[in-house]
Amino acid sequence: MAAINWQDVFLLDLNWSLTLEITVRTFIMFVLVMVFLRSTGKKGVRQLSIFEVAIIIALGSAAGDPMLNSESAILPSLLVFVVILITYRLITYLAAKNQKVENILEGVPMYIIENGKFTLSEEGDGNFAKDEFFAEIRAQNIEHLGQVKAAVLETNGQVSFLFCEDQDVGYGLPVFPKEYAKKSKNIVAPKVYACTHCGNTAELSAPAHCKRCSKDEWVAACNSKRVS
Numbered sequence: 001m002a003a004i005n006w007q008d009v010f011l012l013d014l015n016w017s018l019t020l021e022i023t024v025r026t027f028i029m030f031v032l033v034m035v036f037l038r039s040t041g042k043k044g045v046r047q048l049s050i051f052e053v054a055i056i057i058a059l060g061s062a063a064g065d066p067m068l069n070s071e072s073a074i075l076p077s078l079l080v081f082v083v084i085l086i087t088y089r090l091i092t093y094l095a096a097k098n099q100k101v102e103n104i105l106e107g108v109p110m111y112i113i114e115n116g117k118f119t120l121s122e123e124g125d126g127n128f129a130k131d132e133f134f135a136e137i138r139a140q141n142i143e144h145l146g147q148v149k150a151a152v153l154e155t156n157g158q159v160s161f162l163f164c165e166d167q168d169v170g171y172g173l174p175v176f177p178k179e180y181a182k183k184s185k186n187i188v189a190p191k192v193y194a195c196t197h198c199g200n201t202a203e204l205s206a207p208a209h210c211k212r213c214s215k216d217e218w219v220a221a222c223n224s225k226r227v228s
Helices: 006-010 016-040 050-068 074-097 099-106 130-138
Strands: 110-114 148-153 159-163 191-195 201-204 218-220
Touching: 016 050, 016 074, 050 074, 074 099, 130 159
Parallel strands: none
Antiparallel strands: 110 148, 148 159, 191 201, 191 218
């Protein structure tokens, strides 16, 4: 078995002249990418739609070769940037004029919780990451779904919450790990339980299937008021 040539692995034909060229190319392309992103008017990644993320990926592909490959010129990549920017401006203009185009590009806000229960089982979104959403809920000092009147997943990936007034808080599915980990298909004592799949609550004294989603895994529900 031939020995590994570590010089080829880490350096190959790299020399001081090529190092300087790569440094200059990377700096120029990075500046161009930053200028492009500023020209879109976006402030941060969480404000990017899927359409805009696709543009960022295209930018990365266009910028990558000139950074490392001495045979790739910068001006052709700059032309790619200009075309992408014109395309972006055109499509965003059309989206502003036509609601259907905007919905295709940006998506539409989606209700995740209504009246303390998940709506996703009804809407058929099987790609929803419940653990990730629980983290979003806990970040808002929410102990259980009964404290939430509505939650909407915005098109930029953020979640907007509408909270119940204290007098309207009902029983709900707990979202903190220790309480949620007590989920089981067995009902050990009569009390109010929450379905771990859809958040529906019911007073149970024996194992049962949820009347809303037909699942049979439950956890003791909470009805504490929200502390802000």
